[in-house]
Amino acid sequence: MVGAPPAAPLPETENGKTETHMETAATIFGSDLFRMIVGLIGVIALVSVNALFLIWMERKVAAHMQLRPGPMEVGWHGAIQTIADALKLLGKELITPEDVDRPVYLLAPIVIFLPVLVSFLVIPFAPKLIIRDMHVGVLLILSFATLTVLAILMAGWASNNKYSVFGAIRSVAQNVAYEIPLLITVMSIILMVGSFSLVDIVKAQERYWFILIQPLAFILYITCATAETNRAPFDLPEAESELVAGFHTEYSGMRFALFFLAEYTNMFIVSALATVFFLGGWRGPFLPGWAWFLIKVYAMIFLIMWFRWTFPRVRFDQLITFAWKILIPLAFANLLLTAFVMKLF
Amino acid sequence: MLEPLEEKTYVLNFGPQHPATHGVLRVELEMEGEFIVKANPDIGYGHRGHEHMAENRNYLQFLPNMGRVDYLHALAYNQGYCMAVEKLIGLEVPERAEFIRVITAELNRIASHLLWVGAYLLDLGAFTPFLYCFDDRENILDLLDRVTGSRLTYCYYRFGGVLQDIDQEFIDGCRKFAKRLRSRWRDYENLVTKNIIFIERTRGIGIITREQCVRYGLTGPMARASGIPYDIRKCEPYSAYPLFDFEIPLGERGDTMDRYLVRMREMEQSLRIIEQALDKLPDGPIMAEKVPKRIKPAAGEVYAAVEAARGEFGCYIVSQGDVKPYRIKLRVPSFANLSILPEVAVDTLVADLVAILGSIDIVVPEIDR
Numbered sequence: 001m002v003g004a005p006p007a008a009p010l011p012e013t014e015n016g017k018t019e020t021h022m023e024t025a026a027t028i029f030g031s032d033l034f035r036m037i038v039g040l041i042g043v044i045a046l047v048s049v050n051a052l053f054l055i056w057m058e059r060k061v062a063a064h065m066q067l068r069p070g071p072m073e074v075g076w077h078g079a080i081q082t083i084a085d086a087l088k089l090l091g092k093e094l095i096t097p098e099d100v101d102r103p104v105y106l107l108a109p110i111v112i113f114l115p116v117l118v119s120f121l122v123i124p125f126a127p128k129l130i131i132r133d134m135h136v137g138v139l140l141i142l143s144f145a146t147l148t149v150l151a152i153l154m155a156g157w158a159s160n161n162k163y164s165v166f167g168a169i170r171s172v173a174q175n176v177a178y179e180i181p182l183l184i185t186v187m188s189i190i191l192m193v194g195s196f197s198l199v200d201i202v203k204a205q206e207r208y209w210f211i212l213i214q215p216l217a218f219i220l221y222i223t224c225a226t227a228e229t230n231r232a233p234f235d236l237p238e239a240e241s242e243l244v245a246g247f248h249t250e251y252s253g254m255r256f257a258l259f260f261l262a263e264y265t266n267m268f269i270v271s272a273l274a275t276v277f278f279l280g281g282w283r284g285p286f287l288p289g290w291a292w293f294l295i296k297v298y299a300m301i302f303l304i305m306w307f308r309w310t311f312p313r314v315r316f317d318q319l320i321t322f323a324w325k326i327l328i329p330l331a332f333a334n335l336l337l338t339a340f341v342m343k344l345f
Numbered sequence: 346m347l348e349p350l351e352e353k354t355y356v357l358n359f360g361p362q363h364p365a366t367h368g369v370l371r372v373e374l375e376m377e378g379e380f381i382v383k384a385n386p387d388i389g390y391g392h393r394g395h396e397h398m399a400e401n402r403n404y405l406q407f408l409p410n411m412g413r414v415d416y417l418h419a420l421a422y423n424q425g426y427c428m429a430v431e432k433l434i435g436l437e438v439p440e441r442a443e444f445i446r447v448i449t450a451e452l453n454r455i456a457s458h459l460l461w462v463g464a465y466l467l468d469l470g471a472f473t474p475f476l477y478c479f480d481d482r483e484n485i486l487d488l489l490d491r492v493t494g495s496r497l498t499y500c501y502y503r504f505g506g507v508l509q510d511i512d513q514e515f516i517d518g519c520r521k522f523a524k525r526l527r528s529r530w531r532d533y534e535n536l537v538t539k540n541i542i543f544i545e546r547t548r549g550i551g552i553i554t555r556e557q558c559v560r561y562g563l564t565g566p567m568a569r570a571s572g573i574p575y576d577i578r579k580c581e582p583y584s585a586y587p588l589f590d591f592e593i594p595l596g597e598r599g600d601t602m603d604r605y606l607v608r609m610r611e612m613e614q615s616l617r618i619i620e621q622a623l624d625k626l627p628d629g630p631i632m633a634e635k636v637p638k639r640i641k642p643a644a645g646e647v648y649a650a651v652e653a654a655r656g657e658f659g660c661y662i663v664s665q666g667d668v669k670p671y672r673i674k675l676r677v678p679s680f681a682n683l684s685i686l687p688e689v690a691v692d693t694l695v696a697d698l699v700a701i702l703g704s705i706d707i708v709v710p711e712i713d714r
Contacts, residue, residue: 062472062473065473066472066473066476066477067476067477067480068476162355162357166379166695232470233470233542235470242365242695242696242699243695244363244364308472309472309473310471310473310536311470311471311540311542312466312469312470312471312540312542312543312546313469313470313471313542313546313696314542314545314546315545315546315694315696315697316379316694316696317694318545318546
């Protein structure tokens with residue numbers, strides 16, 4: 001703890017006492033606890049607003065790619081349509097099917113949401129706008145991102161539905177397969193920077209963005225990130241035409257909304273990481289740092305949405321083959337090349 | 346409490362409520378992991394008893410039913426039934442009416458194929474082409490709405506002709522549509538046909554040999570994708586089709602990719618037929634002169650077949666000299682086409698089953714009738 005209260009003995013005079021109180025107050029406000037509370041409130045607000053915005057954005061992006069206007073009725077160009085939808089979901093009855101594994105079934109939507117919140121701790125929105133700059137930031141995000149699989153497995157297994165189990169099994173296989181190339185790709189960035197801290201990674205891109213010298217890594221990262229977030233063309237765990245709704249077939253109302261929220265927040269996180277790793281984080285002229293950061297993140301999200309509305313879905317065996325036989329060798333080659341070049345110069 | 350499972354396989358109910366069955370079809374799948382050991386289509390959820398209805402109505406009263414057997418290519422079914430009845434009572438259809446029938450039926454065929462392309466890609470997980478296809482199809486529906494008065498379950502042909510004449514606006518609309526659709530081929534090609542994921546999902550999947558086609562009585566694009574040049578418009582020409590120059594697109598491998606390509610090329614051929622028919626459109630009446638008010642054919646049997654979007658649609662009427670038909674048997678293509686599913690689906694993945702089932706282009710109400 002950086003700002004722990006001083007353990008000095010209390011002064012005796014009244015004057016001194018007030019001073020100490022003020023000091024304590026100052027240390028509290030400057031302390032990690034305060035930072036944490038404000039940060040958490042900020043994160044929860046950001047997550048909700050972001051999800052509301054992203055769902056609207058997705059519908060608009062999809063609509064305009066499909067020659068239709070999309071939501072237009074509620075608010076300006078349907079801007080508050082998502083809020084109306086969220087209210088509707090809140091009012092829905094929570095149906096629990098009869099033969100589900102109750103505790104696991106009820107826990108799954110919560111478990112899927114927690115790691116998502118934790119990941120926000122270390123994302124640097126601007127030079128100072130970060131809840132906690134940890135020197136293991138990258139590891140923290142990637143390890144918590146893996147927990148999503150657990151939640152999907154819980155949901156699929158507990159639902160007691162064959163389609164749900166299918167979705168869960170696919171999700172596990174897919175996430176394991178795509179996590180490896182993702183980690184290796186990130187490794188090549190880490191190798192160049194020499195630090196796991198996200199702030200350090202952004203600082204290292206002072207002269208040029210890493211996308212310029214690591215284009216292959218960027219492509220690999222985006223592919224894996226799309227698969228990690230279960231987005232089309234890798235949306236096999238919830239492949240509609242095959243598995244109805246996959247692992248969340250049996251969820252309704254707000255529980256379903258939590259899965260939905262987690263998906264969109266995950267999209268934000270992988271895009272934020274892409275911004276940090278490849279697009280120079282908060283760097284940019286004229287606008288403040290956080291604005292540049294958000295612009296880059298939403299541009300990345302737009303790219304992921306673009307994929308979804310353009311490509312058909314891959315088949316499951318093709319997906320796994322693609323990861324093990326193409327992505328992992330490529331990621332390794334990129335890592336070796338990076339190491340070689342680093343050593344050379 | 347739980348005993349270890351001894352069976353290696355399990356049963357997965359694919360449908361009747363499932364996004365990929367396009368209606369209420371249930372496929373009982375015996376699965377081993379994600380592989381299909383046995384697929385057994387269970388039909389009849391949408392049975393409405395059309396053939397029985399025919400026995401309780403007079404000939405004209407049964408006509409509207411035809412648009413509801415296969416709602417996607419309703420005009421071909423109109424035509425098949427009208428042709429059978431005309432054959433039964435010996436009615437000559439004027440040339441202009443035949444031309445109008447060809448134009449509208451081909452437009453309807455394109456609409457049906459467009460919907461299939463969209464729905465098929467939706468099955469494969471691509472959402473956007475679906476709306477592109479619907480956008481194009483909308484033009485056809487508007488055109489047909491103009492002359493037939495309805496957008497989906499058409500009942501436009503009458504015994505001896507068609508309900509009403511087409512006007513200049515319809516003709517211009519058709520030409521404009523042909524131009525528009527041709528300009529879209531490139532979009533479809535770039536978005537779908539050349540898409541690597543689409544190629545990987547469809548090439549070599551669900552291969553049907555020529556021999557299997559013959560054995561199961563497959564017709565339409567299903568048979569043509571396997572290389573059998575069977576198209577009733579050419580083999581047993583009816584209506585005004587002999588007057589037009591068009592080709593029968595054929596596939597080579599008989600896989601789902603070929604079935605897609607055949608249908609895409611068929612749309613182009615339909616456009617050619619429409620344009621030729623519009624160029625050569627003769628003047629004259631649109632209705633035969635002596636159509637009996639009360640149709641009471643002599644005892645006899647008659648069969649008439651047309652090439653519907655999904656294959657051979659045949660209408661077999663047995664008359665016993667009454668105002669009502671004694672029996673009408675509808676030979677629907679989807680039923681025969683679906684019957685091959687248990688054979689091709691074995692040893693494929695669920696995702697492939699979706700691709701194969703989609704490529705058959707079933708219309709479930711047509712199977713159930």
